[in-house]
Amino acid sequence: xxxxxxxxxxxxxxxxxxxxxxxxxxxxxxxxxxxxxxxxxxxxxxxxxxxxxxxxxxxxxxxxxxxxxxxxxxxxxxxxxxxxxxxxxxxxxxxxxxxxxxxxxxxxxxxxxxxxxxxxxxxxxxxxxxxxxxxxxxxxxxxxxxxxxxxxxxxxxxxxxxxxxxxxxxxxxxxxxxxxxxxxxxxxxxxxxxxxxxxxxxxx
Amino acid sequence: xxxxxxxxxxxxxxxxxxxxxxxxxxxxxxxxxxxxxxxxxxxxxxxxxxxxxxxxxxxxxxxxxxxxxxxxxxxxxxxxxxxxxxxxxxxxxxxxxxxxxxxxxxxxxxxxxxxxxxxxxxxxxxxxxxxxxxxxxxxxxxxxxxxxxxxxxxxxxxxxxxxxxxxxxxxx
Numbered sequence: 239x240x241x242x243x244x245x246x247x248x249x250x251x252x253x254x255x256x257x258x259x260x261x262x263x264x265x266x267x268x269x270x271x272x273x274x275x276x277x278x279x280x281x282x283x284x285x286x287x288x289x290x291x292x293x294x295x296x297x298x299x300x301x302x303x304x305x306x307x308x309x310x311x312x313x314x315x316x317x318x319x320x321x322x323x324x325x326x327x328x329x330x331x332x333x334x335x336x337x338x339x340x341x342x343x344x345x346x347x348x349x350x351x352x353x354x355x356x357x358x359x360x361x362x363x364x365x366x367x368x369x370x371x372x373x374x375x376x377x378x379x380x381x382x383x384x385x386x387x388x389x390x391x392x393x394x395x396x397x398x399x400x401x402x403x404x405x406x407x408x409x410x411x412x413x414x415x416x417x418x419x420x421x422x423x424x425x426x427x428x429x430x431x432x433x434x435x436x437x438x439x440x441x442x
Numbered sequence: 443x444x445x446x447x448x449x450x451x452x453x454x455x456x457x458x459x460x461x462x463x464x465x466x467x468x469x470x471x472x473x474x475x476x477x478x479x480x481x482x483x484x485x486x487x488x489x490x491x492x493x494x495x496x497x498x499x500x501x502x503x504x505x506x507x508x509x510x511x512x513x514x515x516x517x518x519x520x521x522x523x524x525x526x527x528x529x530x531x532x533x534x535x536x537x538x539x540x541x542x543x544x545x546x547x548x549x550x551x552x553x554x555x556x557x558x559x560x561x562x563x564x565x566x567x568x569x570x571x572x573x574x575x576x577x578x579x580x581x582x583x584x585x586x587x588x589x590x591x592x593x594x595x596x597x598x599x600x601x602x603x604x605x606x607x608x609x610x611x612x613x614x
Contacts (some may be wrong), residue, residue: 381551388481391592
């Protein structure tokens with residue numbers, strides 16, 4: 239099944255299953271209930287991406303994850319800095335990792351906590367989607383970076399534009415004991431499981 | 443996106459931009475304009491400035507090369523973008539043109555095994571080749587690295603101001 243040839247309802251079902259998988263894994267990680275809610279899912283031409291993502295100097299924390307398998311591509315998890323800090327606090331509370339930690343080490347702990355969070359969130363999200371679509375997806379370990387949201391999105395779109403002209407954007411929130419953590423997931427598939435040719439035509 | 447703090451217009455410019463150049467697009471500005479490219483990552487900003495007419499072309503280049511389609515914007519690919527900027531300023535000897543470059547960073551920590559992803563470096567190489575073909579030399583550049591950049595270009599004096607997420611500014 240081709241992700242981007244799916245109907246919107248199929249795509250939404252796949253996203254919902256992906257979020258459910260992430261919700262379950264995050265609950266297990268934090269040792270408390272986590273609720274995921276889907277705010278929106280859109281699939282669009284790369285050139286039609288919401289301009290608000292590509293303008294301004296707002297800073298975002300991002301976790302980038304490449305995925306391979308019968309479906310390959312790029313996944314970017316974007317969070318506002320406050321949301322990323324909230325994630326770290328939740329993980330400290332759950333594991334006690336940050337208790338009494340000095341500032342430099344705490345920064346390292348924050349970094350590790352976000353990587354763990356992102357690895358589980360995007361990894362399980364992609365796996366859940368793959369299960370629904372009955373395809374194989376193999377997520378690589380994520381990497382964290384901080385920059386303006388515009389620069390992060392710009393780089394993702396440029397990376398995807400070599401092989402594809404479509405992007406899937408998911409807005410969701412994960413609530414931990416009433417504290418909502420808004421996230422945005424952007425996926426650009428660059429290789430498809432179907433024998434049909436990929437939509438991209440650029441061969442750099 | 444409402445993350446972080448949206449900063450004011452850069453101190454170096456002190457006013458609102460008049461022309462925003464999105465990905466793949468290009469535009470020409472005059473002496474009264476302030477042109478901007480937000481959030482340049484692996485893309486490259488090429489500013490070509492005519493020192494006598496005080497007009498400038500700004501291109502937001504996305505990819506090093508590919509197969510241009512009629513519906514593509516003028517700066518999707520490096521070579522056509524450089525040609526577009528050169529032609530947009532009218533016939534001009536190379537000595538009258540100032541060339542400034544920014545961008546071409548590696549913002550996303552992409553694994554080394556992922557094929558053909560060193561886009562920033564490849565974009566810069568492609569722009570350099572296209573400029574050399576036209577006999578144009580780069581006057582100033584702020585390229586590479588791992589940080590995104592927002593670019594403000596003032597055709598009135600040819601100044602390019604570059605701002606990073608850390609709010610550091612550099613003027614070319």
